[in-house]
Amino acid sequence: MAKKITSKDEDxxxxxxxxxREGKLADHSPVRGxxxxxxxxxALWENMKDSLDQMFKDTGHENAxxxxxxxxxxxxxxxxxxxxxxxxxxxxxxxxxxxxxxGVEVDPESKLDEELIVRPTxxxxxxxxxxxxxxxxxxxxxxxxxxxxxxxxEMRTRMFLRTMEFLWQEGxxxxxxxxxxxxxxxxxxxxxxxxxxxxxxxxxxxGVKTESERFAGAVDTYxxxxxxxxxxxxxxxxxxxLGQNFAKAFDVKFQSSEGQHEYVWATSWGVSTRLIGGLxxxxxxxxxxxxxxxxxxxxIVIVPIWKNDEQxxxxxxxxxxxxxxxxxxxxxxxxxxxxxxxxxWKFNEHEAAGVPLRLTIGPRDLExxxxxxxxxxxxNKNIEDREGIAQHAADLLETIQEDxxxxxxxxIDENTHSxxxxxxxxxIIEEEGGFVYAHWDGTAETEEKIKDETKATIRxxxxxxxxxxxxxxxxxxxxxxxxxxxxx
Amino acid sequence: MAKKITSKDEDxxxxxxxxxREGKLADHSPVRGxxxxxxxxxALWENMKDSLDQMFKDTGHENAxxxxxxxxxxxxxxxxxxxxxxxxxxxxxxxxxxxxxxGVEVDPESKLDEELIVRPTxxxxxxxxxxxxxxxxxxxxxxxxxxxxxxxxEMRTRMFLRTMEFLWQEGxxxxxxxxxxxxxxxxxxxxxxxxxxxxxxxxxxxGVKTESERFAGAVDTYxxxxxxxxxxxxxxxxxxxLGQNFAKAFDVKFQSSEGQHEYVWATSWGVSTRLIGGLxxxxxxxxxxxxxxxxxxxxIVIVPIWKNDEQxxxxxxxxxxxxxxxxxxxxxxxxxxxxxxxxxWKFNEHEAAGVPLRLTIGPRDLExxxxxxxxxxxxNKNIEDREGIAQHAADLLETIQEDxxxxxxxxIDENTHSxxxxxxxxxIIEEEGGFVYAHWDGTAETEEKIKDETKATIRxxxxxxxxxxxxxxxxxxxxxxxxxxxxx
Ligand SMILES: [Zn+2]
Ligand SMILES: [Zn+2]
Numbered sequence: 001m002a003k004k005i006t007s008k009d010e011d012x013x014x015x016x017x018x019x020x021r022e023g024k025l026a027d028h029s030p031v032r033g034x035x036x037x038x039x040x041x042x043a044l045w046e047n048m049k050d051s052l053d054q055m056f057k058d059t060g061h062e063n064a065x066x067x068x069x070x071x072x073x074x075x076x077x078x079x080x081x082x083x084x085x086x087x088x089x090x091x092x093x094x095x096x097x098x099x100x101x102x103g104v105e106v107d108p109e110s111k112l113d114e115e116l117i118v119r120p121t122x123x124x125x126x127x128x129x130x131x132x133x134x135x136x137x138x139x140x141x142x143x144x145x146x147x148x149x150x151x152x153x154e155m156r157t158r159m160f161l162r163t164m165e166f167l168w169q170e171g172x173x174x175x176x177x178x179x180x181x182x183x184x185x186x187x188x189x190x191x192x193x194x195x196x197x198x199x200x201x202x203x204x205x206x207g208v209k210t211e212s213e214r215f216a217g218a219v220d221t222y223x224x225x226x227x228x229x230x231x232x233x234x235x236x237x238x239x240x241x242l243g244q245n246f247a248k249a250f251d252v253k254f255q256s257s258e259g260q261h262e263y264v265w266a267t268s269w270g271v272s273t274r275l276i277g278g279l280x281x282x283x284x285x286x287x288x289x290x291x292x293x294x295x296x297x298x299x300i301v302i303v304p305i306w307k308n309d310e311q312x313x314x315x316x317x318x319x320x321x322x323x324x325x326x327x328x329x330x331x332x333x334x335x336x337x338x339x340x341x342x343x344x345w346k347f348n349e350h351e352a353a354g355v356p357l358r359l360t361i362g363p364r365d366l367e368x369x370x371x372x373x374x375x376x377x378x379x380n381k382n383i384e385d386r387e388g389i390a391q392h393a394a395d396l397l398e399t400i401q402e403d404x405x406x407x408x409x410x411x412i413d414e415n416t417h418s419x420x421x422x423x424x425x426x427x428i429i430e431e432e433g434g435f436v437y438a439h440w441d442g443t444a445e446t447e448e449k450i451k452d453e454t455k456a457t458i459r460x461x462x463x464x465x466x467x468x469x470x471x472x473x474x475x476x477x478x479x480x481x482x483x484x485x486x487x488x
Numbered sequence: 489m490a491k492k493i494t495s496k497d498e499d500x501x502x503x504x505x506x507x508x509r510e511g512k513l514a515d516h517s518p519v520r521g522x523x524x525x526x527x528x529x530x531a532l533w534e535n536m537k538d539s540l541d542q543m544f545k546d547t548g549h550e551n552a553x554x555x556x557x558x559x560x561x562x563x564x565x566x567x568x569x570x571x572x573x574x575x576x577x578x579x580x581x582x583x584x585x586x587x588x589x590x591g592v593e594v595d596p597e598s599k600l601d602e603e604l605i606v607r608p609t610x611x612x613x614x615x616x617x618x619x620x621x622x623x624x625x626x627x628x629x630x631x632x633x634x635x636x637x638x639x640x641x642e643m644r645t646r647m648f649l650r651t652m653e654f655l656w657q658e659g660x661x662x663x664x665x666x667x668x669x670x671x672x673x674x675x676x677x678x679x680x681x682x683x684x685x686x687x688x689x690x691x692x693x694x695g696v697k698t699e700s701e702r703f704a705g706a707v708d709t710y711x712x713x714x715x716x717x718x719x720x721x722x723x724x725x726x727x728x729x730l731g732q733n734f735a736k737a738f739d740v741k742f743q744s745s746e747g748q749h750e751y752v753w754a755t756s757w758g759v760s761t762r763l764i765g766g767l768x769x770x771x772x773x774x775x776x777x778x779x780x781x782x783x784x785x786x787x788i789v790i791v792p793i794w795k796n797d798e799q800x801x802x803x804x805x806x807x808x809x810x811x812x813x814x815x816x817x818x819x820x821x822x823x824x825x826x827x828x829x830x831x832x833w834k835f836n837e838h839e840a841a842g843v844p845l846r847l848t849i850g851p852r853d854l855e856x857x858x859x860x861x862x863x864x865x866x867x868n869k870n871i872e873d874r875e876g877i878a879q880h881a882a883d884l885l886e887t888i889q890e891d892x893x894x895x896x897x898x899x900i901d902e903n904t905h906s907x908x909x910x911x912x913x914x915x916i917i918e919e920e921g922g923f924v925y926a927h928w929d930g931t932a933e934t935e936e937k938i939k940d941e942t943k944a945t946i947r948x949x950x951x952x953x954x955x956x957x958x959x960x961x962x963x964x965x966x967x968x969x970x971x972x973x974x975x976x
Contacts (some may be wrong), residue, residue, distance in 0.1 A: 027617060029555045030562075031604065036617050038549035039632065046551065061533065062527035068606075068637055068653050069518045069578075074518075076591035086585040090557075091594050092606065093581045094567040095641040105565035106603055115594055116519065118556075118580065118606070129515060138828065144527065149556055150636065153583040165556050308915050338966050340626065 033164030084216020142181030207460025231433030521652030551660030572704020648765030695948025777842030
């Protein structure tokens with residue numbers, strides 16, 4: 001049976017769509033730019049969500065839920081914020097339909113006094129609540145996270161990477177001091193880095209955004225950036241130090257322990273279903289999805305083989321014993337005993353779904369006390385002893401997790417360059433893509449010129465101090481090299 | 489320090505608001521009819537969600553996610569469905585704002601070709617997907633659940649019980665046969681009954697709705713109904729057998745194993761944050777929330793008492809040892825060692841938050857190897873031996889769970905009547921409220937007349953066969969008594 005996945009080298013963009021379709025992660029929806037997240041995709045998101053949620057709780061955060069709708073007037077309270085989001089807002093203007101000749105129409109009588117915006121992000125509605133919750137320094141810090149859907153009316157959309165509606169988490173914290181807020185911003189950046197690298201096996205660069213790439217309303221935007229298999233960069237998570245901007249816009253002050261009234265300091269931080277797009281483009285291959293074991297909905301699939309009922313019973317008994325042993329090691333496992341499809345068809349399906357390990361068990365394995373073990377990432381198959389198979393599989397899952405990270409790290413290292421001249425820069429960006437470190441004079445004009453001429457943007461300014469030098473474009477002084485790439 | 493909770497007997501409705509406020513469950517939001525679910529309320533919802541989600545998965549369901557927006561034309565594909573929801577729809581008509589003199593205004597140029605409805609429920613958008621997913625009997629059943637927010641533009645709202653936006657789960661299943669779909673409908677009703685009774689300690693009656701109370705688009709609506717402390721009924725969950733209505737509206741057919749093309753059979757079922765309202769009105773008292781141990785965010789709070797630093801260290805050591813023992817029993821526990829508030833203040837706070845058990849530990853307890861244990865539900869305080877305290881507390885949590893159920897069951901039994909005359913019916917409904925079983929002739933006219941004259945509605949027709957009789961209003965034949973009450 002032919003696989004329906006276009007080769008990555010032939011057409012990366014089509015390959016990506018094919019991997020999503022064959023892995024049954026998501027479908028296009030009849031609403032332009034929205035998607036349907038299918039059970040396989042949602043189970044992956046649930047695992048990502050559970051891991052992140054635990055990391056948020058371990059760092060002292062609680063979950064809460066704020067309204068989907070934001071009064072239009074709230075958005076405009078913070079000047080940069082509204083400028084950033086005004087052009088991509090879903091606006092609710094009416095609250096009733098009525099019968100019409102060919103179905104239903106909006107009832108013009110039901111027009112709202114004030115339009116409601118479907119949240120593109122929740123800073124405004126949340127800081128309106130924080131005004132009521134914060135009186136004194138004793139009420140601080142507030143460390144809240146929300147899991148929610150948000151809507152940004154994007155014109156060019158792509159499954160997971162950029163959709164009109166997406167699922168995400170948004171942390172919103174309030175602090176008594178600037179230092180504490182900056183520490184929180186950096187702490188959550190580190191949580192994101194850890195999650196990306198240790199769970200997603202997706203190496204990232206960290207840094208701060210330039211002013212032109214900053215979140216609308218932030219003082220500083222910290223980010224994690226990764227490099228995908230087509231050598232384009234992806235912003236995978238952001239953590240914003242908001243200063244006192246939202247506190248001032250919503251008049252949120254607290255009485256300090258010295259009795260003074262001061263504006264509250266804020267952060268916000270978020271990652272979204274976009275991470276799934278990053279995961280796919282980091283690891284997957286022409287056979288479909290590859291999912292790191294820590295996040296895989298099924299970590300192991302067992303495919304039993306039999307030719308008659310007697311064999312069936314024996315083989316399934318053998319499989320169940322192995323399953324029991326795997327269950328004791330808390331491994332997520334699936335036994336695929338469907339009868340109306342061929343073994344080859346099952347192999348393809350589980351490959352396309354990215355199950356990290358496959359155990360194949362037939363009558364000959366019972367005779368020899370064996371199990372065939374196949375790795376999804378390398379395609380390696382080995383015959384292993386039945387004895388100790390569960391621990392062997394558990395160890396192998398750890399190895400796969402590490403190998404995926406190493407292999408992605410190696411790919412990114414190989415595609416990260418450091419240049420000194422603009423000619424070299426343009427050549428690499430044009431011919432190879434990838435991450436390029438280069439000196440920049442710190443001005444928005446030069447940044448814009450580079451973007452216009454090469455489509456490369458500054459992904460981030462590294463947090464570590466670098467060597468001084470001269471801007472590759474203008475020759476003016478540069479404090480350190482910054483990280484460029486063409487990006488999604 | 490005075491409690492700020494109005495007495496239940498004095499003003500039930502105000503009491504309910506006060507309990508929510510003092511328990512820090514939720515706030516009113518600036519968007520009319522929406523609420524902010526605060527960390528205490530959301531942690532309760534998370535526990536409810538986790539328990540239900542496990543029950544759904546144990547019965548073979550998977551989670552997925554469908555778009556927030558539904559094209560207007562989809563709603564009108566099922567005639568009864570659109571009639572049921574047209575008058576309470578949030579309608580998105582534009583996708584852009586622009587600057588205006590005093591902030592922002594809707595950009596009239598951004599009007600959508602087809603308006604989008606914020607989902608009031610997802611049957612239509614989901615069955616549009618199912619058409620693509622279902623070709624053959626091999627694709628069935630589809631057993632999918634979605635955790636999501638939905639919007640219904642309600643005019644009279646009340647925290648948790650009826651809000652414009654609410655959080656819920658909606659199951660949507662597709663089956664090859666009518667029998668299988670009916671079985672699924674009943675299975676999920678049973679899941680809801682189990683959850684309500686065993687987790688929420690909230691006894692419920694089960695049955696089917698009359699035609700006038702049926703879900704818009706359903707063939708049969710099964711429900712769980714409970715009776716609250718003000719003797720009003722609450723519909724706490726519904727499970728709908730949808731027949732082939734949505735399959736026909738969205739043209740979803742499958743090829744049977746005999747090669748015939750047939751319409752698919754459907755169910756849908758949901759519970760929402762409304763359950764939190766039911767939980768509050770079932771158990772809480774004039775001191776605030778009472779939460780059954782299985783769902784309590786914190787099952788035990790430890791309040792240490794000390795007068796000087798030396799005592800502090802000793803007391804906290806003693807507390808931590810007990811916490812370790814409780815942790816080993818997987819009990820959710822909080823140590824309240826805040827220094828800037830009085831013990832009395834802490835007691836009130838944890839009472840208002842509904843923490844089932846409080847352990848108080850001071851220097852004298854250390855001397856005597858004791859712990860003071862206070863039950864939230866009964867207010868009983870006992871001095872217990874330090875030795876074996878963890879197991880004692882675990883047992884007590886189970887006892888509390890059972891006692892809450894028994895006490896609610898007793899209250900509901902005492903307030904459930906069976907009558908034979910309409911005069912008796914009216915007297916009970918008017919003077920006492922509660923559940924009343926009575927004969928009804930099965931017509932919508934009589935149902936309507938009873939509602940107009942007494943505000944009582946038929947909560948459900950019991951699933952068990954009852955004795956035949958004569959309608960209390962018309963004297964016409966009745967197959968069985970049905971359950972009436974005034975309801976939220
Ligand atoms: Zn190179
Ligand atoms: Zn009575």
